[in-house]
Amino acid sequence: MDNRYSCFFSDMGFLNVAISFIIGISTLIMIRIFYVVYRSSKPLYSRPPGPLSTLIILGSGGHTAEMINLLAVMQMDRFKPRYYIAAATDNMSLQKARVLEDSLPDKAEVELVETSQFMQIYRSREVGQSYVTSVGTTLIALSHALWLMIKIRPQVILCNGPGTCVPLCVIAFVFKVLGIRWSSIFYVESIARVRRLSLSGLLLYKLRMADQLFVQWPQLKSKYPRANYVGRLM
Amino acid sequence: MFKSSCLLIISCSEKVKQKIGEYRMGESHDSVKSKRIVFVTVGTTCFDSLVRAVDTQESTGEDGSLSVDYFTFSSSIAEYLKSASLVISHAGSGSIFETLRLKKPLIVVVNEDLMDNHQSELAEELAERNHLFCVFPQTLYQTISGMDLGSLVAYQPGDATPVANFINRFLGFNDE
Numbered sequence: 001m002d003n004r005y006s007c008f009f010s011d012m013g014f015l016n017v018a019i020s021f022i023i024g025i026s027t028l029i030m031i032r033i034f035y036v037v038y039r040s041s042k043p044l045y046s047r048p049p050g051p052l053s054t055l056i057i058l059g060s061g062g063h064t065a066e067m068i069n070l071l072a073v074m075q076m077d078r079f080k081p082r083y084y085i086a087a088a089t090d091n092m093s094l095q096k097a098r099v100l101e102d103s104l105p106d107k108a109e110v111e112l113v114e115t116s117q118f119m120q121i122y123r124s125r126e127v128g129q130s131y132v133t134s135v136g137t138t139l140i141a142l143s144h145a146l147w148l149m150i151k152i153r154p155q156v157i158l159c160n161g162p163g164t165c166v167p168l169c170v171i172a173f174v175f176k177v178l179g180i181r182w183s184s185i186f187y188v189e190s191i192a193r194v195r196r197l198s199l200s201g202l203l204l205y206k207l208r209m210a211d212q213l214f215v216q217w218p219q220l221k222s223k224y225p226r227a228n229y230v231g232r233l234m
Numbered sequence: 235m236f237k238s239s240c241l242l243i244i245s246c247s248e249k250v251k252q253k254i255g256e257y258r259m260g261e262s263h264d265s266v267k268s269k270r271i272v273f274v275t276v277g278t279t280c281f282d283s284l285v286r287a288v289d290t291q292e293s294t295g296e297d298g299s300l301s302v303d304y305f306t307f308s309s310s311i312a313e314y315l316k317s318a319s320l321v322i323s324h325a326g327s328g329s330i331f332e333t334l335r336l337k338k339p340l341i342v343v344v345n346e347d348l349m350d351n352h353q354s355e356l357a358e359e360l361a362e363r364n365h366l367f368c369v370f371p372q373t374l375y376q377t378i379s380g381m382d383l384g385s386l387v388a389y390q391p392g393d394a395t396p397v398a399n400f401i402n403r404f405l406g407f408n409d410e
Contacts (some may be wrong), residue, residue, distance in 0.1 A: 045406030052405065065328050070394040078407055156405070186401055191392075192327040194355040212404060214397055217359065230400065232392030234331045 029177065036176045040211040044184055054079040055154035055183075058086040058093035059162025063190060067160050068100055069233050070188065076104055083152050085164065142167045153181040159200075160188040166200050173209045188214040189227070191234050195219050273318035275311060281324050284343045287371040288322065312336075320383075322374070325353035330360065334389040340366040341381075343374055365389040 056071065058064045064086075076082070082101075086093040145167040157172055159165035165187070172183040187210040189201045194217045197205060204210040205224055213227045221229035274288050311329075315321060315336050322341045323329040333340045342357040354368070361368035364387040369377045402409055 043404045043406060048407050049405065065331070066394075069392075070397055073394045074398045074401070075407075078402070078405075184405060186404075188397060190327065191331075192353060192356045194359045196352065196355070198352070212400070214400070216392075228400065230396045233394040233397065234327070234392050 032177050036173070037208045040176070040184070041208075044182075044211075051078055051080045052155040052184075053081050053083070053152070054156040054158065055083045055085065055152055055168070056097070057157065057159035057162070057165040057168060058084060058097060059160070059164060063160055063162050064093040064096050066188065066191060066233050067158065068096055070158070070160075071100060079156060083154060085148065085168065142171075146171055149175065154183055155181070157183050157185045158188075159186075161190040161193075161198050161200055163200060166203055169204055169209055173207075185210045186212050186214070188233065189216065189220065191216045191232055193217070193220065195223075197224060271314075271318045272320045272322065273311075273314045274322045275314075275329055276324045281343075281345045281347075283347070283371045284322070284324065284345070284374075287343070287374045325357040325368075327353075327356055330356065330366070331389075334360075334365060335391060337388055339383045339386055341374070341377065342366050342368050343371055344368065346370065360389070363387065363389075 056067065058067055084094060084097045086097075141164070149168060149171045153175065154172070157169065159169065169185055169187070172181075172185055175181045176183060185204075187201060187204050189197060193201065193215070196202075197215075197220065201213065205213055205227065213224075214230050215221055215224065215227045216230065216232045218229055221227055274284070276284060312332065315333055315338060318338055320341070321333045321338050322343060323333060325342050325344050330340065330342060342361070344354040344357060357366070357368040360366050364385060366386065367377055367381060399409065
């Protein structure tokens with residue numbers, strides 16, 4: 001009888017330890033997440049940092065045009081090496097990025113022009129695809145995104161709306177929480193979004209995964225106060 | 235609704251092009267230049283209801299004297315936009331802003347078949363600001379009949395510099 005009770009108590013003990021362990025780890029993770037969100041919302045460096053590796057996520061059509069417009073006014077020597085990711089079914093975007101990269105003036109100092117790499121990523125959802133099959137394609141996209149992010153581990157992420165950016169930003173956020181890499185995520189909502197955020201924008205806004213979210217119309221700023229209204233990019 | 239002195243250039247799907255075929259009424263290269271060009275584009279989408287609305291008997295003139303040219307895809311429509319005196323477009327932001335940048339009169343037709351029609355938000359907002367006209371395929375004809383192109387206001391191009399500055403400051407890069 002003693003044997004049975006002692007088995008019972010040691011089982012309970014093990015269970016207690018396991019539960020306490022899980023609760024403890026979860027609490028630590030929650031605290032870390034809150035810290036990451038809090039720290040991400042504030043300016044990152046107090047002194048000018050060196051060049052930051054940058055991931056630029058391109059989407060089809062109007063999305064890419066807006067991103068090119070933004071890149072054209074940014075100092076490229078501060079953001080290198082640069083990695084461009086576009087959906088696997090989107091060929092035009094990478095071409096446009098290549099044109100932009102080729103147009104950059106050569107610096108006086110000799111620099112290796114291996115500063116940008118072009119890559120492809122499988123789309124989470126094609127335009128017109130049903131939401132049900134989107135789950136499967138999203139899982140594929142997630143694993144591919146994970147692989148790419150492990151390779152790149154960018155310090156800065158620029159994206160402006162296509163579904164391709166959600167898996168990448170989620171993974172970047174997880175990397176932040178786990179201390180693998182701190183990425184500053186900048187999300188610019190497309191100019192086509194006047195009254196409502198896109199699904200990507202809404203996710204990143206609500207989950208507070210973007211460091212800074214920019215909107216191009218005042219209506220969105222009033223609806224989503226934590227967003228930054230910066231006027232129009234186009 | 236289009237005068238016979240117009241050349242209608244339509245960018246549309248392959249299916250529609252095959253169904254309708256090409257109309258060329260014996261024009262020489264010179265006469266093409268003397269015509270005013272209306273450019274109709276559906277961007278990279280399927281928007282057959284717009285092409286149908288434009289290419290009716292009513293719009294092309296009963297004697298078929300309107301010249302109509304079709305192509306299915308062009309990697310850059312900039313040249314077509316530059317030579318057009320009126321552009322009729324789907325509501326894609328790329329088409330819209332490319333046209334506005336060239337300061338061409340623009341009628342945006344909203345595609346009701348699209349799943350999540352957020353595109354119409356942009357067209358409606360710009361129409362409210364008088365930068366373009368925003369219609370549905372069914373109302374295209376009456377809009378063109380009654381429109382006053384002089385009421386359109388030029389769109390001032392935007393500027394991405396505020397975003398770049400914000401990002402720079404956030405990351406600690408000093409400017410000026």
